[in-house]
Amino acid sequence: MSVPFRQTLAVLSHVWKNRIAGNNRYPLVLMLEPLLKCNLACAGCGKIQHPAEILRRQLTVDQCLQAAEQCGAPVVSIPGGEPLLHTQIGQIVAGLVAMKRFVYLCTNAIKLTESLEKFAPSAYLAFSVHLDGPRQLHDQAVCREGVYDQAISAIRAARQAGFRVTTNTTVFSHTTVADLAELFDVLMDLGVEGMMISPGFAYEKAPDQTHFLGERQATNVFDQLFSHPHARRWKFNQSPLFLQFLRGRWSMDCTPWGSPTYNVFGWQRPCYLISEGYADSFGDLMASTNWANYGHASGNAKCVQCMTHCGFEPTAVAHTLTTTRGFAATLRAILFRSSLPAIVTDTRSIGQRWSPVIEDEPTRASSTAPKLVSIDDIHHHHAA
Ligand code: SF4
Numbered sequence: 001m002s003v004p005f006r007q008t009l010a011v012l013s014h015v016w017k018n019r020i021a022g023n024n025r026y027p028l029v030l031m032l033e034p035l036l037k038c039n040l041a042c043a044g045c046g047k048i049q050h051p052a053e054i055l056r057r058q059l060t061v062d063q064c065l066q067a068a069e070q071c072g073a074p075v076v077s078i079p080g081g082e083p084l085l086h087t088q089i090g091q092i093v094a095g096l097v098a099m100k101r102f103v104y105l106c107t108n109a110i111k112l113t114e115s116l117e118k119f120a121p122s123a124y125l126a127f128s129v130h131l132d133g134p135r136q137l138h139d140q141a142v143c144r145e146g147v148y149d150q151a152i153s154a155i156r157a158a159r160q161a162g163f164r165v166t167t168n169t170t171v172f173s174h175t176t177v178a179d180l181a182e183l184f185d186v187l188m189d190l191g192v193e194g195m196m197i198s199p200g201f202a203y204e205k206a207p208d209q210t211h212f213l214g215e216r217q218a219t220n221v222f223d224q225l226f227s228h229p230h231a232r233r234w235k236f237n238q239s240p241l242f243l244q245f246l247r248g249r250w251s252m253d254c255t256p257w258g259s260p261t262y263n264v265f266g267w268q269r270p271c272y273l274i275s276e277g278y279a280d281s282f283g284d285l286m287a288s289t290n291w292a293n294y295g296h297a298s299g300n301a302k303c304v305q306c307m308t309h310c311g312f313e314p315t316a317v318a319h320t321l322t323t324t325r326g327f328a329a330t331l332r333a334i335l336f337r338s339s340l341p342a343i344v345t346d347t348r349s350i351g352q353r354w355s356p357v358i359e360d361e362p363t364r365a366s367s368t369a370p371k372l373v374s375i376d377d378i379h380h381h382h383a384a
């Protein structure tokens with residue numbers, strides 16, 4: 001496990017403050033998109049398909065800091081677009097770090113080396129470099145040759161300059177376990193602090209709709225990956241229970257309000273991955289979104305195949321920090337590095353104990369019975 005200890009403490013304190021205050025819906029991660037423009041045009045991207053006028057817009061420094069203030073999440077992930085194209089990205093990050101938010105600046109790293117002077121190394125700042133596989137696969141995924149080599153050289157430069165570096169990898173249907181293993185070995189050798197991995201989400205706007213993994217394929221690939229002989233040396237910047245979920249060994253539903261998204265349109269409803277309108281304020285987003293319509297149990301077709309960390313990592317964290325069973329399973333995964341049994345037992349009690357029982361939403365309350373995933377039955381962008 002390589003989530004920094006002080007970040008874990010900040011998240012723990014945030015979770016319990018909210019619970020003690022009786023607040024059942026609280027975000028853990030703000031997805032802050034300061035602009036949607038990018039210097040790449042990946043086929044699986046659902047973010048850059050907007051008209052040029054929209055792609056030219058960028059949030060102001062004040063808008064970004066106010067969003068972080070309103071939302072209160074201890075972690076701020078800055079995807080895009082390519083955040084390094086924002087003319088005031090240095091001020092945005094400095095402001096968030098001054099607020100003691102744990103900032104993950106997600107980047108394709110093309111401009112990272114030349115941009116390092118805009119930032120100061122901090123325990124609160126990590127660059128999260130987007131890498132979808134070894135050289136050939138990554139360059140193919142981002143539809144441009146040479147990007148893998150630029151990213152690797154930027155990781156070296158950032159590490160040498162004393163910055164924390166993490167990575168994020170989206171797994172598509174053509175990605176093999178051998179590809180991922182090769183990439184992860186290289187990243188560990190480079191001194192990357194932790195890696196994030198998530199199945200690709202089939203964005204409606206993405207031009208390439210054919211390479212997204214279904215849930216069954218995903219759990220199969222992840223289970224093989226985490227059983228790889230080199231898996232013990234790989235460090236992931238994700239909660240152990242989320243990794244168990246990816247391999248079909250922990251059952252849970254999405255927390256759709258866990259990672260709210262703020263961008264040039266406002267607060268995106270309901271989540272980072274799907275857009276069904278925007279709210280003017282964080283308070284309005286939380287109060288006026290019909291959360292019962294989202295997550296696996298809702299039956300919403302857009303959610304059915306989703307296993308991405310922006311929706312499920314907040315649930316995994318809540319299971320770990322607020323349920324005995326989730327805590328025990330996490331300890332077991334950390335201390336013994338062992339996986340949970342292939343078929344998890346019924347975790348309904350965990351869902352019900354943790355999940356807010358929402359009086360006005362009976363469907364969701366009963367739907368907290370998590371979907372059981374059997375291994376026998378047998379998942380960007382930067383931060384999907
Ligand atoms: S399941 Fe996925 S797409 Fe649906 S609300 Fe959750 S994070 Fe969003």
Ligand code: SF4
Nearest residue numbers: 038042045081380381
């Ligand atoms: S996936 Fe990321 S790097 Fe690729 S075009 Fe979209 S925003 Fe840019």
